[in-house]
Amino acid sequence: MVSLPQLDMRRVYLIARRDFLGYVKTWGFWLSFFMPFVFGFMGFFMSGAIDKIEPTRYETILDETGQYAQPILDLKAERQKKIEWKAIETVLEFTNMSEEGIAGYKTRYESEGIEGLLSDFEGALPSSQIDKIKNSAQGNTRFVDPPNTDLEVLKDYLKGDTTLVIDGESQKLNGVLHIYEHEGKAKADYWSGNVNSKYVQRLAEDYFEDKAEQEYLASGGLSKDGLTQAKKGTTSIQAFDPNKSADDGQAVTKADKIPLIVAAVASGILWLTIFSGAYMLLTSMLEEKLNKLMEMMLATTRFSEVIFGKLLGVAALTITAMLPYIAIGIFAAILYVVQGPPEFMTQFKASITPKLIIFFFVFLILGYVFYGALFIALGSLAESMQDAQTLTTPIMIVLTACILVVPMAFESPDSPLLTFAAWFPLSAPFAAIARLPMDPPWWELALSAFFLFLLSIGVVALAGRIFRYGVLSGSGVKGVTDWIKRVIFRRKVKA
């Protein structure tokens, strides 16, 4: 018969407190704690600077035919416009603007250009973001007129023996696209001292391919513009969901993905918490063993109190360590929802169901106890970090594989594999939460949690025995392998 472990909560608290403060009262902990904020700020303020890391490259086209330089420059300008629009569209999507609104802006962009739109964004967006749009549109390649019509002279520019003067400053020429006729056909070579410089070469190749395509279409009396127009007239398809209220029109919108996102994020947070908590427990247990203090503790404390004290202390530590990530996550989620259309907020609120809240905490506790007890047991057997890594590798693989349920739930929440994962105790905490948008019945979730609860009791009991052996035997992994050889394989083992 299984008897519940006896616990003196004061001693459990004291052990938990010691484990918690042991880490929290170090500089290293606080450095890690503030690191996400530091990196966040650095990323925000340095995003503009990162764009400037790649220097401006000056290129020229030496076109002996006189036919191709301008069309190639036009192609570059056209591409530049596309980049500009993509950047603007990203910003507009970030503000959750409707598709009609974005289409309106596109029309304006086509007539007024980027300058006409940027005035709309002044004040609404940080200047660094506006600069980013301008820079991304501009690109890092600048075409200049050839400083000389002799290729041999231009090679001196490429080698840096001679420089260009642009806006009063001396600049090196990066590349020369040399176009000439050979046996009645256009031919082009790209000269550059920079072997990684491919932009102009590809631009020219694209131009010549495009030219060939147009000539081919023209041979049949067709044009590329005609083809583009024909594509514009195709039928667009609207998705509908019969589960949605008829009052809302049942059309599928971006907001419909919010429950999936919420469940996936909750499942991800659960996994991250359990993974980091279990790993911290392993380190803490190993440290405890190497500190050789356990025997003295065990003269005044029960094994179960040490295990639960550690579980509690490291749980508090994990939550504290994850606070910055949780805070940033919540901030980002709120920003996304608040800036979006009203239905985003409605869907978000509807996603935070009692089922999600209750089972998030149920599976968090059970998953942490289950994996934590396993890691404590293995930590108590290890004699070094190397031992610990060897022992935990199989569980680490299982735990890492479990995170795969999150993208699976996002793409196919009705997958039979996900349903199985929700019942299988090792993956149940993550899969059960991830498939909540499918609205599984309460009994299914409760039964899955109950199975995990039963297994957790077994694991805690087993971990207690391993822990007792691991701490007192001092023989570590060798003791286990010797035991397997002796008891299972009935082989003699050298002392």
Next chain:
Amino acid sequence: MTITPLSIQNVSKFFAGKTAVDDVSFDVNPGEIIGFLGPNGAGKTTTIRMALGLIKPDEGSVKLFGHAPGAHAFGRVAFLPEERGLYKKQTARETIAHMARLNGMKGKDAFPLADKLLDRYGLSEAKRKKNKDMSKGMAQKVQLLAAIAHDPEFYILDEPFSGLDPVNQQVLENMVREIAERGRTIIFSTHVMEHAERLCDRIILISGGRKVFDGSTDEALAQAPRRMVIGSEDSRLREAVSPFADHIEDREDGGLTLFLKREADSHEILEKCVGAKIKLARFEPRNPTLHEAFVALVGHDEAAKMDEEVL
């Protein structure tokens, strides 16, 4: 009624088919200082672990304060294990206060007590030092103070002197005497006979897992052969003293070491030499030592093991 702090009855323990402790029995009475002696591997630590309930005996029974070892004894026992270590992230005062609190003391009492103990034993500068930054000797003293801070009724110290320098060994001896003066019960294991000889009321000797002696220190010493160093230029000396000795050894200085027969009396030896007109250059009866008692009880091989450990 006074409860026996520890009662071990016919206890045996086997590891992987090998006997670690073999049918050992003894009681520890209140107020006693007991030396638990024996070489490494004799079974001392295993017996102590069984006494505390850390491991269960395969045979026999253990009673700690009248019951099977367990939570009822928490706070009533101070235990210093043979394996030394400290939680490296704590300071010395946190370590002592933490153990005192685990043993039932309140936080507001535990920290001032830790400070007092550290001051008293010359570790004032270590109060706020992290354990990882302390010297080995300091760390050992801190661990000892952490083990005994709650001043319980019964102290179990496993090899408390090992690893300490002579100065700190003396400090520890004084601590043990102070604890004993407060009427506490102490059992400590050691393989250094001199400590036991100086401190203990009673000796329990264990060898190869078996108890080979249990009695007072005087009774233990009585087990040792009595010796006498005697010297003379007279060649008749050996013949004159041989009836009193089981065994005679020649000394490098020309004298003889006599291992006296049980009934031999040093006065009779002196009278015989005087009667035979043998001029004595040396006549030195030697007090027996616990080491000699141990050799007499377990034989030279086991005793040699103990000598190796001390060296």
